[in-house]
Amino acid sequence: MILMLKNLEKFLKNESIILYFCITFLSLTFLIAGLGKILDTDSFLKSIRPMPFLLKFTNSEIVIFGILLGILEMILATLIWVSNFRKLTAIVILSLLFLFSGFISYLLVNNIPSKCSCFSLLCERVLTPMSLFQDVVLMIFSIYIVRKSN
Numbered sequence: 001m002i003l004m005l006k007n008l009e010k011f012l013k014n015e016s017i018i019l020y021f022c023i024t025f026l027s028l029t030f031l032i033a034g035l036g037k038i039l040d041t042d043s044f045l046k047s048i049r050p051m052p053f054l055l056k057f058t059n060s061e062i063v064i065f066g067i068l069l070g071i072l073e074m075i076l077a078t079l080i081w082v083s084n085f086r087k088l089t090a091i092v093i094l095s096l097l098f099l100f101s102g103f104i105s106y107l108l109v110n111n112i113p114s115k116c117s118c119f120s121l122l123c124e125r126v127l128t129p130m131s132l133f134q135d136v137v138l139m140i141f142s143i144y145i146v147r148k149s150n
Contacts, residue, residue: 019148022141023086026093027077029138034073037066044070050112051103080145087149094142101135108132 037044044066045059054062073096079089107114107127114127 022144023080026141027080030073031077034070037070041066050114087146090142090145097135097139104132
């Protein structure tokens, strides 16, 4: 048991393992979310339509926004692996996560029922405070990457 604890302590002290775990998790999350927005624009449209500032936009404009956001998320999922762009990419991801958290908070505070279609049909669920918590965890990963990158 003591040997296991020592090995766990050694593992946790290895910052590169933690860094690459954070990079992998963020990269996969943004890759899947980006693909979901591109492949299932209808679900994405339904999930963000309740935002009052989007009322002046047409459905086709929001679909184009969803596709562009999906492409951006997939580019970020790739660039986070390039050490020269890692810090900037993590900052952009962190900014997007703040934006997404703001959307989720707005919907939760105003009791606007909405489904999270960030991952398309792979994981369509009702927004809850847990959705916000998940974004906070991703923000922590992003901050860790910013702090540990050159």
